[in-house]
Amino acid sequence: QNDGFRTLSLSGHVGFGSLPDQLVKKSIKQGFCFNILCIGETGSGKSSLINSLFNTNFDDPESTHFLPSVQLRARTYELQESNVLLKLTIVNTVGFGDQINREDSYQPIVDYIDAQFEAYLQEELKIKRSLCSYHDTRIHVCLYFISPTGHSLKTLDLLTMKSLDSKVNIIPIIGKADGISKTELQNFKNKIMCELVSNGVHIYQFPTDDETVSEINTIMNGHLPFAVVGSTKEVKIGNKTVRGRQYPWGIVQVENENHCDFVKLRNMLICTNMEDLREQTHARHYELYRRCRLEEMGFRDIGPQNKPVSLQASYEAKRHELYLELQRKEEEMRQQFVHRVKEKEAMLKEAEQQVQTKFEHHMLMHQEVKLQLEKNKKILEDEIAVFYEKKANAELLQSQASVSTPVVSLKRDKDRK
């Protein structure tokens, strides 16, 4: 095969200039999916902003401040604009920052993001896989809501963002920004960006390598974090109805660029960079997760002699390893068993020995007692014989005496005897 590719010029119209159109048609038919994760304390304006962004009422009930731990609630919606279908999933962190002890606040979020990566990895590793029809739940962008204190980031904010910046695209947002004045706002933004840089938190940068969008993206990168106001209510201004918040001192218009950065956020998030967000999630964050996970499982690309190792070889090696381990364990168990049996045998033998000794001892005793009894018996028999002899003598004497003496005295003699 030729390795140097020749560049040829066409002498007429071939028609593959329509390749992008063919791709567009196919993509439209398939539809797109986009997953947003909103992190922010309860009441920081997450639901209002999402409603405003997608110009719908997503019907998310208000949550209480008293949840014992952070939970993630995901809801999927199907939206359509022109003929483009979008499967939008919004994941809300409920109870974030509400607890008194907030040490574990960000762990459920990290676990959730990892779980989505894991599900995708499992699907990818299947033998019969259906990636085309797979509902991709990986988080494409994380909107992090910073409280409009006007001072600086909270420790919880820094910790959470640091634990997430290598797993998801983070866009920091100042929520409920209508409480900050223009001058305070710029200082606040600068302070936040400084803190993020000095703490090494990598937030999402709008891409600047494509000439068509690099200019607008560079400008927008300078406006981060976006200060937004969201609203689910509409107010009348002149003869127009716009989204806004009505105060006694005036009306904050959500879509007025002088009032807040909502329009900038919407353009950046949806119109300009949605596809880049999806691509970064897949090509950078997911690949990193996959690499770590596979290495965890024991797979390598390079073998011990720095030679490339195929996945099949890794599988075989691992299987062999486990097989050897299994054999070793079996052998161990077998040895243990033999040992135990021996022990038990020895014990039983000893017991048997003891019983035997006791038996013999008892037999001896039995013999002695028997002998003794025989002796006693002999003595008694001798005594009995003597007694009978005496009795016979006495009767003889009695028969001689009965001729000459009265019975009474004999009786007396007898008694005396």
Next chain:
Amino acid sequence: GQSGLGKSTMVNTLFKSKVSRKASQPGQEERIPKTVELQSVTHVIEEKGVKMKLTVTDTPGFGDQINNENCWDPIIKYINEQYERYLREEILITRKRKIPDTRVHGCVYFVPPTGHWLRPLDLEFMRRLSKIVNVVPVIAKADTLTLEERAEFKQRIQEDLKTHAISVYPQEDFDQDPDDRALNDRIREKIPFAVVGADQEHQVNGKRVLGRKTKWGIIEVENPAHCEFPLLRDLLIR
């Protein structure tokens, strides 16, 4: 397809450029190899700002020997090798952002214009290959068949394909929805396309057209009344 069926000319006509193997290796002696070889040439072409890396793989020696048994094996091996290469890249721990794709996207099979039926070689080849790659059969050098002969030949080929359960592109199993099926049914009615290839321009009615000049007229390649080359081009490219 066998040698002499106009494969190189056809591919040059399709891409309006000298993309065939012969054109890119001028001066090589034309010989029929003793075994089937596969030779690929890669080009970069651009139209309206869209760049395409086009790889044309030719199979000199296919069907040319006396005993053609298993002449499809090198081809199947080549196709599977490309799949294997892609799979190996995909399975790596640290994998490339864009995996280089050398997999064969389409296989154009040139059927000689006998006018009768598909030959055993054609059937065997298409049966095996339609399982692993998109096969587009075409009737080569169709200027030797009249329109009625063409229609009859096509009918017979379609019957043959159905009898032997060979599913060529566009495959019925991959139809995604009724619109797709309707569009593909219209194409399937006309398969295989009867094509004529030409890389020389002639003057017809004041216009310059690609065609073959004969004593009895000029066969215009891009004229749908003369041959079905435009249909093939639309199916493959547009």
